[in-house]
Amino acid sequence: MCGFGGYFGSVREAEALLKRMVTAIAHRGPDERGTFVAPEAGLGHVRLSIVGLGDGQQPMSDATDDLTIVFNGEIFNYVELRDELRAKGRHFRTSSDTEVILHLYDEMGEDCLSVLNGDFSFAIRDARRNRMMLARDRMGVRPLFYATRGETLYFASEIKALLQVPGIAAEIDPIALDQIFTLWAPIAPRTGFRDIYELEPASFMIAERGRQTIRPYWRLDYPDRDATSRFVNECDAAEELRALLSDATRIRMRADVPVGSYLSGGLDSSIVAALAAGMAPQGLRTFSVTFDSAEHDESAYQMQMAAALGTQHSAVACRAGDIARVFPEVVRFAERPIIRTAPAPLYQLSGLVREQGLKVVLTGEGADEVFAGYDIFKEARVRRFCGRQPGSRIRPHLFRKLYPYLPGLQQQSAEYLAAFFGAGDVPLDDPLFSHRPRFKSTAATKIFFSPDLRASLAGYDAAEELASRLPQDFGRWHALHQAQYLEGRFLLPGYILSSQGDRMAMAHGIEGRFPFLDHRLVEFAAGLPPEMKLKGLVEKHILREATKDLMPEAIGKRTKQPYRAPDSLSFTGVGELDYVREAMSEDRISAGGLFNPRAVAKLYEKCQSQPVSGFRDNAAFVGILSTQLWLKTFTGTSIHTAEAA
Amino acid sequence: MTETIKDKVRAFVIENFLFGDTSYDLADTASLIENDIIDSTGVLELVAFIEDHYGIAMADADIVPANLDSLARISAFIEVKAGATVAA
Structure with missing residues (x-):
């Protein structure tokens, strides 16, 4: 590396x-x-x-x-x-x-x-x-x-x-x-x-x-939705999966230096760590991040898994103030504006690995794309289910089940749930069906764009450009495979493997290795029938079946807990920070030319005055702050004239 | 009277969800969800605003788009719930 x-x-x-x-x-x-x-x-x-x-x-x-x-x-x-x-x-x-x-x-x-x-x-x-x-x-x-x-x-x-x-x-x-x-x-x-x-x-x-x-020279490809799958027997498929994953892990243990493993407490990194522990006669070292907030912390599962495997485990605590402390460096290494703070704890984690003297870690990254683990896959399935009976007051309650960790959603009525998720609003044959609500809610952050920036964009539509990049046979794929393609082909390299992956690990000279992204496994999983991956609303079903002997039942049966970190609260809950105040000041926002200074001032004030912010406000705050830091870091002047390419 | 309520609601929405952008062409009947003005946390902020400013205790059954998804619906809802006491 x-x-x-x-x-x-x-x-x-x-x-x-x-x-x-x-x-x-x-x-x-x-x-x-x-x-x-x-x-x-x-x-x-x-x-x-x-x-x-x-x-x-x-x-x-x-x-x-x-x-x-x-x-x-x-x-x-x-x-x-x-x-x-x-x-x-x-x-x-x-x-x-x-x-x-x-x-x-x-x-x-x-x-x-x-x-x-x-x-x-x-x-x-x-x-x-x-x-x-x-x-x-x-x-x-x-x-x-x-x-x-x-x-x-x-x-x-x-x-x-x-x-x-x-x-x-x-x-x-x-x-x-x-x-x-x-x-x-x-x-x-x-x-x-x-x-x-x-x-x-x-x-x-x-x-x-x-x-x-x-x-x-290669492409991520899925079978036609009507094609006959070679996988008819789930046990056979699980067995083949296990063999491939074991070999993918085995060859990723090759190094002339010790190889460790991240251990988040979730299913994917637990599988990888368990397989690696069985291949490391000298013992395996594992690493994780813990959080002060119970909402984000998974340390109980991390400790349980480390104990079950007998690994030498180390953890770095991401405490109040830590994300804000490292955030300017995170932006410098990510080299782009980011709308979430999630890369920051991973920056801390790679620092821990480096302190402990290791250079290489295995991670569970990629399993959610390859075996359909993300909530967005289930959400799309529920939206289709609701779309078949648009007036139903019962069906939208399923959205609550998908997001037990979002308190704002738990309190909503069925009507609001249906409205937020656009159930019935998006045509079922829209190639971006699975991701429309996410793109729409994220795009709401553009309310803060300055008039100059909006004018320079002149009606540009990012989602439509994305749709124009889809392969010709995309329309023939199963809906789950279409959603998996959007994640695996765009967000995985564009965000997960870059802003959260390579750039955060290499900031401390750490090489991440990803057994789930072995192309043999990716091709195998793409050919699996969709119901073997997302069974009802149980994500990564076949992966659980193939690896259930590797970990305690409590971890093997865990529902996906998305990796998240506190967002705007990271910057406003620890007292006012000089660099944040400067970056979000009306002067600097005006000089940057990209955002509306008055609106940003109100956003900053709102995030400071109320501890719980919604997705739009959080994403906007982190996105604007990181853009301002990007300007300062890379242009040196934080002055920019908006003009579309 | 209705104008007064609607004006106050409009001012709250502009201040809190549009961050002071008075140039936004917010029609009285425009959906706050479809126009990405409000999200699930925003609904709770809106409920808190109505309860705090109009002394209305909102039951779970009240918190539905039919009552809250546009300036017109919100002001009509407040008018019905609060009645004459809102006039001031």
Whole structure:
């Protein structure tokens, strides 16, 4: 796990530029750094040594020096791939997975991507063909950003490295801001920065002679809703699932350093930790976050699971004031406005892992997307159920069952519940049916947009753009699969794996590994009949069946408790903080030009005066504060002229 | 009388849910939910406002969109519940 930056084309003072780029992302690789400069190409790398500790330095060239690679991530099946390559007569100079990619590229070109099982982004300079190839893993675990200036392509693991390039300046992209304040994340390849893009998951770019071609090499795919499934027997499916998940975990335990595991107290991380504990004869270390507020805290389940597994467990307390304390750093690492504070405790958690001396942790991330665990899947099912009898006073009560942790909803009448969830309002054949209420309630935060920003957006509709990006056969999929696709293809890489995942872990030089996102498991789960995943209103049914022997019954049967953290209260419940007051002040809001200063002042006052805020107010507060911090951090001046791209 | 109640409700909605945005074209009959002006927490804020300002004790059965989902409905509801005592 590491970070890299580079360019393809002409630059001045290449060595100095590469050094500045990798210095900007030094947190990703505290162990080593290196640069490589050739005519018309340069690569820089910072290394977090995990595999091939003594001989995996990068940039790494092949024996001919024609191919040179910088690589961020892990190829988990590198052992098997290396054996196959050796059998073909290939000789290896190192024990690293990096060299395996070089040999594979040499043999297969870009087709090598199809045999890699891993979380990766990399750049290969190919002197023979005078080109640069960039690639990114299937699910979007590892990041890769790029920008072009003139004829030159620049790329890096984080945007802050690209900002070291003369001529690349930080300017917020208003369209991206609209997308964040509607969908929670920009739609790739767009980022929060104007004219800086990300390579989409499961894609590669070939750059040659000032021209770039981007192509996908894999796609998240689901069967037609009427297709006959090969899975007719639930026991057989559970058995196959267990075997795949065990193997996905096994190969993610490969490292030349100890591997730990996050343990949230929920089902997914408990499964991963249980499987890992069984594969770690030297014992497993587990890590978790605890909260002061009972509403968010899961420490009882964490302790129960740690005791059941016999792990050496450590926890970091997220106390009142902690989220506000780290939030400016969270925004700096996330590199985009965020509408939730949930990344902040994960930033603290990776700090704990680093303090304890580990570099690698397994997590349960991805299970909710792959096996239909999120409340939104159940919500969509209940909305369809209500939509069939729009006047029913009984059916909307099911919404309460979905959200027992939201007190505001528990007190609502059936009529209000139906109205809030738009039961019966959204056409059943709307491709965004499952997510319309979320997008609508999030978009309500745009009431705070300034007149200039609204004018520059000129009626732009983020949800419609999202709908336009759906694959042609989307309409033939089962409704649950459509909802899973929206989560897995957009929100997972756009928010969960980036703002909450890679960026928060790598802020402290920690590599997260995600057994549930092994592409073999993802493909297997996509082919399962929907009712094996969401059985009635029981989420992740088949996963529970496949793993029920791994944990105490109390955890195995837990209803999904979404990972949440206190939002606006994190900033207003601990006394007034100087940086918050400054960022939300009328002067700064006016200077930023993105929000209505008077409205923001009233929002701030409202959040200060009443401890319980609704979703819209919370999301708006966190979104506005993070945008203001983004402006200050990346533009330095917090002054911006709103103008859509 | 109705205008007075409606004006007060309008002022509350603009101040509390539209954050002072008087330019918002809020029709008397516009749905507060469909126009994303109010969410589940907002309903409880609205109930507290009605109870505090008009001395009305709202039963659970009163808290339904038919009574509260537009300025016109809210003011009509208050008028019926509070009767002549609201006039002041």
